[in-house]
Amino acid sequence: MSIELDPSELTFQRPFTSEVTQTLHIRNPNFEPVVFKVKTTAPKQYCVRPNSGRIESGKEVEVQVLLQTMKSDPPADYKCRDKFLVQSISITADREATNVQEIWSHVEKTEKSAIRERKIRVVYLPAGESTGSVHDGASISDNANREASFMSSPPPYATPAGDNGRPTTANDGNTSSELAAARATIARLEVELNNATARLDSELNSVGSRLRRTAGAAADAKGRVTEGAAGMGVMTHPPEGIPVQICAALCLATFLLAWFFF
Template sequence: MSIEIDPSAQLAFRRPLTGVIKQTLSIRNTSQLPIAFKVKTTAPKQYCVRPNSGRVGPGQTLEVQVQMQAMKEDPPIDFKCKDKFLVQSVAITAEREQLASADLWPTVERDAKDQIREKKIRCVYLPPLEHEIGQIKEEEDEQQPQHPPSYSTSSFSSVTRVETAPEPVDEPAAVVPSLPSPIGAPVAGVSNVSNEAVVVLKHELEQAKDIIQNLRASNEKLQQEANSLRQRRTEPISAASTAPTMTAVQVKQPQGYPASYVAAAAFIAFIFAWLFF
């Protein structure tokens, strides 16, 4: 039974520690049998591990997220962290396949405790990124010779060429200072920068690149939406306003009888009344 854990020796958390910091533990199963694992820590209130237990198939890799809770204030720069993680693993045989996940570890610890493999990983606090970069530059400047050779300014292309004057055979050749190495590459002669710190720097640079790409994509999307809104505002209004039309309605006034007809009718009625009444 064999597993590989990355990082294998220490888990680094970079200052400032006043915010939540996340790191990843990769567990890879290099055996032919599935493996059950369990992660423990000496400071369970300070760290959150997900998942803290599980199963890894043959040839597979599982990532465990370790989240460090925020501190009220940063500890002193010379403070040494004593927190540790313990990764326990055991092979899942055919007999153990029948056990429930809750009964697996109690049964193994009772009947086959000698088959449990353990790996300890200590926690370290790294200085701020700006402080570490400045320290590397200072150490590189100290390693530079006091009288560096002169560089020719003619015929420069995309690759800088260094030209030195010919020297006698008996004298030692001039030392050409090495160009500053990128942040992700190891720096020769720097003894107090560990390989783990370089790995952490690479990881943080990759995360920064992903954030920049996401911001660029969001910026392009916002510009497209702004252009769409501008086009909508500049479109002419196609709907033509129509004024209501008024239709004149002629109302005919009722026409009465002529006055002569009325006078004649009144006279006839008077005659009839005088004759018969």
């Protein structure tokens, strides 16, 4: 259930004072789809696009491996010790509805033995020299030494920067701890927000109660003032016109005076 890689080693040609890109072809010869992930021993030195993904049965994907710009070229006799690790795992029926990140997270925790790995060595070429000339000029002993070095205990691998431009470390324990800490912080903030909301509601209710009591007291005071004024005989409105009884009495008095004197 392993995947096929082409080329079998990544060669980068000088000068390295500008970005150099190599294409890696990853093919899936299996009857089931697979997911893959690319890691390297120098994640800050390389950018891989895409650094993970899915490959259908019988298909292949092109992965661009970019060597970041260096301030100056390393010495001519410098032997690059960088390596790449391509991991893959089959997508079974129970994983079809799961995305790539969730598949890797689950497998790396519970089914590490199901992961297939392929290693790739990195070679720095002199300017103007092809890949074939390096292999043709290398002696059998040099090839044997390189193979022995390649098969020795590998240095720690990490996922290089991908489409998001940010390297992802391969230390799953630290990632899980950071995720747990972030979730704990979110939960604490939610509790604080709920407490603050409850306190605000309580304050608003208290203010509303005080306003209602103030309005009631003002209405009571107004009523007492009105009743007091009525008790003291204070009229709130001036009298309008002369009563009918007074008018009748004046008319009668006028008639009697006229009768007696005239």
